[in-house]
Amino acid sequence: MPSSTTENYLKAIYALAERDTNSPLVRLGELATELNLTPGTITTMIRSLSERDLVIYQPRVGVKLTQKGKREALLVLRRHRLIELFLVEVMKMDWSEVHEDAEALEHAVSDKFLAKMDEMMGYPTEDPHGDPIPVAGADMPATKNRVLSDVEPGAYQLSRVNDQDPEFLAWLSASDLRPGTRLVVSSHDPHSGVLMLQLQGAETEFPIGVEAAKKIRVKPVADNE
Amino acid sequence: MPSSTTENYLKAIYALAERDTNSPLVRLGELATELNLTPGTITTMIRSLSERDLVIYQPRVGVKLTQKGKREALLVLRRHRLIELFLVEVMKMDWSEVHEDAEALEHAVSDKFLAKMDEMMGYPTEDPHGDPIPVAGADMPATKNRVLSDVEPGAYQLSRVNDQDPEFLAWLSASDLRPGTRLVVSSHDPHSGVLMLQLQGAETEFPIGVEAAKKIRVKPVADNE
DNA sequence: CAGATTATTTTGAATACTCAAACTATTTTT
DNA sequence: AAAAATAGTTTGAGTATTCAAAATAATCTG
Numbered sequence: 001m002p003s004s005t006t007e008n009y010l011k012a013i014y015a016l017a018e019r020d021t022n023s024p025l026v027r028l029g030e031l032a033t034e035l036n037l038t039p040g041t042i043t044t045m046i047r048s049l050s051e052r053d054l055v056i057y058q059p060r061v062g063v064k065l066t067q068k069g070k071r072e073a074l075l076v077l078r079r080h081r082l083i084e085l086f087l088v089e090v091m092k093m094d095w096s097e098v099h100e101d102a103e104a105l106e107h108a109v110s111d112k113f114l115a116k117m118d119e120m121m122g123y124p125t126e127d128p129h130g131d132p133i134p135v136a137g138a139d140m141p142a143t144k145n146r147v148l149s150d151v152e153p154g155a156y157q158l159s160r161v162n163d164q165d166p167e168f169l170a171w172l173s174a175s176d177l178r179p180g181t182r183l184v185v186s187s188h189d190p191h192s193g194v195l196m197l198q199l200q201g202a203e204t205e206f207p208i209g210v211e212a213a214k215k216i217r218v219k220p221v222a223d224n225e
Numbered sequence: 226m227p228s229s230t231t232e233n234y235l236k237a238i239y240a241l242a243e244r245d246t247n248s249p250l251v252r253l254g255e256l257a258t259e260l261n262l263t264p265g266t267i268t269t270m271i272r273s274l275s276e277r278d279l280v281i282y283q284p285r286v287g288v289k290l291t292q293k294g295k296r297e298a299l300l301v302l303r304r305h306r307l308i309e310l311f312l313v314e315v316m317k318m319d320w321s322e323v324h325e326d327a328e329a330l331e332h333a334v335s336d337k338f339l340a341k342m343d344e345m346m347g348y349p350t351e352d353p354h355g356d357p358i359p360v361a362g363a364d365m366p367a368t369k370n371r372v373l374s375d376v377e378p379g380a381y382q383l384s385r386v387n388d389q390d391p392e393f394l395a396w397l398s399a400s401d402l403r404p405g406t407r408l409v410v411s412s413h414d415p416h417s418g419v420l421m422l423q424l425q426g427a428e429t430e431f432p433i434g435v436e437a438a439k440k441i442r443v444k445p446v447a448d449n450e
Numbered sequence: 451c452a453g454a455t456t457a458t459t460t461t462g463a464a465t466a467c468t469c470a471a472a473c474t475a476t477t478t479t480t
Numbered sequence: 481a482a483a484a485a486t487a488g489t490t491t492g493a494g495t496a497t498t499c500a501a502a503a504t505a506a507t508c509t510g
Binding site for chain 4: 228230262263265266269270273285
């Protein structure tokens with residue numbers, strides 16, 4: 001029974017938290033940008049979410065989801081991804097036009113309908129983007145993130161960096177390695193301890209050592225995303 | 226871009242107007258009952274609909290839809306019925322559980338999605354209840370009402386009475402013939418000019434003359450409705 | 451027709467969002 | 481560390497929708 005507004009806030013908080021796993025809190029400004037609302041609105045709304053025990057709010061610092069909030073967010077995410085897949089697979093709709101529709105339907109779809117879609121598609125575990133579909137009861141969607149140093153050659157997207165060291169982060173940034181960056185792991189030589197990466201757009205390859213690669217998490221990317 | 230609240234008001238006005246075609250206006254009280262809202266709320270909202278040229282409002286008397294309002298209402302009805310049919314036919318959902326779902330989805334579904342459903346089901350003209358599905362452009366759904374005197378034997382529902390005569394109406398009412406009443410036409414003898422009706426629940430038959438039957442309109446009823 | 455009944459409207463208030471603009475805290479920069 | 485820039489909060493206000501209860505109009509009934 002959370003309103004669709006509430007659902008959207010929770011979803012946004014969840015998404016932003018995923019995007020940047022380093023900081024434990026999502027700042028309200030990010031949220032304002034994400035949701036296209038004024039900062040004041042966010043503050044007000046977050047206070048209300050906090051009263052309803054959906055988020056933990058540290059004024060001036062940021063928010064994070066409570067257990068309850070996360071459950072809700074995952075529910076919405078599940079609906080969203082299942083619907084997207086449904087629209088593409090069953091309704092034969094196009095990639096491009098599917099997101100908006102799912103955005104609207106995710107707040108209107110009943111459990112029964114959701115269950116039917118799920119069944120109809122054989123209980124899929126990933127949406128059209130390769131993102132995992134959160135499972136009904138389960139707390140967490142199996143995150144598809146993997147440590148860059150452990151990954152087979154292929155296409156990935158940088159999802160997070162497990163290191164706070166400013167120098168390292170600066171180097172990453174200077175190398176265009178930021179969350180969201182697409183990259184292809186073209187080879188991994190275990191003897192030299194060097195992986196060759198090719199960045200989105202760039203044609204030259206680019207070496208990185210295993211030690212550094214251990215700090216970086218990526219997720220596999222479907223070509224169409 | 227009407228809100229889903231607005232859409233529900235328009236839909237309700239449309240439905241009530243259909244139900245009782247004798248009076249040209251829907252009284253606000255009926256609306257309050259239909260929508261389960263307090264009378265004051267209705268008054269306020271109707272004034273707002275009126276300002277937006279969706280209804281014509283005669284204070285203390287009633288409302289009717291404007292051309293614009295009717296267009297909106299039919300749009301919603303089209304969505305509702307198409308969705309119901311979709312849920313039953315494609316999603317294999319049960320009759321009983323379909324209405325509520327459609328009620329929610331009718332406000333969230335995009336034109337693209339609607340078009341896909343329509344196409345997928347081969348452009349159906351009737352929903353699971355036998356009610357006509359309003360066509361996108363067309364102003365009016367082909368009403369399925371028929372004059373009782375012209376109808377073949379079968380199950381019907383009384384939809385309207387085209388007569389104002391209080392005596393006649395009183396007789397109807399005394400005979401339990403009211404809009405909404407289910408009845409079965411068991412025979413129609415053109416020579417004697419008498420139709421035999423069996424009322425919902427009752428087991429005895431009951432004669433009515435063609436002249437009277439001409440004033441009564443019914444619509445076919447599916448057994449499951 | 452006058453009081454009783456019933457239908458509708460008005461009034462005052464609440465909830466859930468949202469904004470603009472003023473204000474305040476925090477962080478950066480010099 | 482003070483000035484400047486940035487981020488977050490407060491305040492006052494508005495929209496859409498709703499309710500309860502008082503006021504009013506219309507209708508019914510003896």
